[in-house]
Amino acid sequence: MRDRQSTPQPEPAPFEDLPPEAAPITRRTMTLGVSMLVTAILAALALVVPTPYAMRSPGPTEDTLAQDLIQIEGARTYESTGELRLTTVSVLGGPGYPMTAGQVIQGWLDPRRSVLPVEAIFPETTTQEEQQEVSQAEMVSSQESATAAALTELNYDVPAVLDVAGTEEGSGAAGLLEEGDVITEFQGEPVGTYADLIDGLAATEPGDTVTLGVRRGDRTLDVDITTTGNGERAVLGVFIDPRYDFPVDVSIEIENIGGPSAGTMFALGIIDKLTAEDEANGQVIAGTGTMSPEGTVGPIGGIEQKLYGAVRDGATWFLAPADNCDQVVGNVPDGLHVARVSTLAEARAAVEQIGRGHGADLPTCS
Incomplete structure (x- = not known):
């Protein structure tokens, strides 16, 4: 008869090395976990939500x-x-x-x-x-x-055609000048550059009435405008859209x-x-x-x-x-x-x- 060799069996693990038992899941634990998950999801969504x-x-x-x-x-x-x-x-x-x-x-x-x-x-x-x-x-x-x-x-002299683009509501020019008018004179002097108009206004006091020479279509008009104050400067209340001929x-x-x-x-x-x-x-x-x-x-x-x-x-x-x-x-x-x-x-x-x-x-x- 042949001798039978016994297979060694492993020693049982010591009690202290066994994994601890999982804590039982209570309703409070589940509620807390779900709340934290929802909060995290809402916070993540908030970071990508469009804002005004x-x-x-x-x-x-x-x-x-x-x-x-x-x-x-x-x-x-x-x-x-x-x-x-x-x-x-x-x-x-x-x-x-x-x-x-x-x-x-x-x-x-x-x-x-x-x-x-x-x-x-x-x-x-x-x-x-x-x-x-x-x-x-x-x-x-x-x-x-x-x-x-x-x-x-x-x-440099910078020739320009001074087209009227509109007027400021409540200004002296409102109702007197029209879009498309061309300013050609200021107080009887020719206006051939933007600087001509600015220099003329610089010598004018707020509240003074000035006369503009205006070309409107085929007509030439003299328009009297009462200036208003802008600090120490007189203003016409006109929006100018200049067309320059640069030298x-x-x-x-x-x-x-x-x-x-x-x-x-x-x-x-x-x-x-x-x-x-x-x-x-x-x-x-x-x-x-x-x-x-x-x-x-x-x-x-x-x-x-x-x-x-x-x-x-x-x-x-x-x-x-x-x-x-x-x-x-x-x-x-x-x-x-x-x-x-x-x-x-x-x-x-x-x-x-x-x-x-x-x-x-x-x-x-x-």
Whole structure:
């Protein structure tokens, strides 16, 4: 007989190594678990639910002295060693492109961004496509106004036909001038440039009655208009849509940027290219502001974001419209110096002063 070998059996596990018994599931435990799960699901959904907000963030900046941005023919141009950067704002949200709650929270936590109700940025009845069309039209108009202001600042005569686009309700011109009228005279003197009209108004006191020569179709009329006050300036209450005959051919090529707020930097770029002086002289100067044909720097939106965009792209100086100073104070990033400007002449002088190393003497917003 063959010997049988017994197979060794494993020792039983000690009592303390056995897995613990699972706690019994009570109704309270189940309720708590379901509540936590529902809360987590609702919180996750809340982060992706559309909200009625839009967010402004620092947008790209562009150097108006870059070789291909402003092109000039018909006059000698000069090189510059500095940069004059226009600033922009990127907007997230708006008609057709709502922000999620998660994006809103991120915007609230980031000092470089601002979250606003959609209607504070976009008119309620405007679609995204309509807003883009308006923005592009404003950009074209700002380029024309900047060119007129820059050439006038450089003592060029800039002939223009002054078409009436409308009148301001309640003004002296309301009901007297019509859309399509052409202003040809001011107080008996010919008006051949936008500056002629502005100079005439500058010598007029608010409340004075002035006589405009107007061409309406085939007729020529004399229209008496009582001016109103705008601070210390007399105003007609007329919206002018000038048609310019520029003595120098200026073209501005820029893509994916709209609105009127680049006007001041466009005008400074044109002046820099047409003057032998190296105004910026190696400095990186950013800025913003609308530009009227007569050289007034106007306020814009989103200046807080533009300040951050400027310093991000290497600027150490920023030209800010005087009417935006309330938004500038307390929002200037480290390393950026702000100069306050009200006119193109002031902005030009500021660039020259910064280029000479004397920017510390410029007026600020503080």
